[in-house]
Amino acid sequence: MVRRTAWGTYTRITNALRQRITAGTYAPGTRLPSEAALCAEFSVARNTVRRALSVLQDEGLITVRPGLGRFIQDDATRPRTPSEQIAANLRHQIQTGRFQPGEALPSEARLSERYAVSRSTARAALIALEAAGLVTCVHGKGRYVRQDVPR
Structure with a gap:
């Protein structure tokens, strides 16, 4: 069965995760939930979650540690305002x-x-x-x- 996602859903996910990061829900240095967990939370396909995470990585809010996962950027390197x-x-x-x-x-x-x-x-x-x-x-x-x- 092929799951279809509404156009632009990844932006909704990106905005939700960005809000959690800037609000401190996800503390600096902590690991983000897995792709599978995010897929289940937002009821979307893995590619949709990956696209949202890619935007956050491009923005410098998260980093990827191969074999470990995606992590919130540390406060020391993250902008304040x-x-x-x-x-x-x-x-x-x-x-x-x-x-x-x-x-x-x-x-x-x-x-x-x-x-x-x-x-x-x-x-x-x-x-x-x-x-x-x-x-x-x-x-x-x-x-x-x-x-x-x-x-």
Whole structure:
């Protein structure tokens, strides 16, 4: 029997797990429940859970330890404020090639929707990336990954 999942269900799971991580339900350094346990909890297929976990890994909220499982990132390396968290997630995606040089970053509105924060918080994260020299702002167009960003 083939299970079908509603389109975008992985985003619901990603948001739920992100909320648990940021709220402290899953303490830093602890292991996440197994894929099988998450599949049972959310009543979805394993690929749906893997896609959600992949997003959290791309954002730097969780790490994978081969043979052991997925773990919540330690407090020492995890950003403190929501804008720092957004900036760290975007920085990680730039450094891993998810955002290529010259590619546009998500807008303030898109980031505020995705992370459930105000536009000023999203703006602060983007300004931090500009200050770090990773992003350039084109007035009226958006923010783009700089061409000379080291990989």
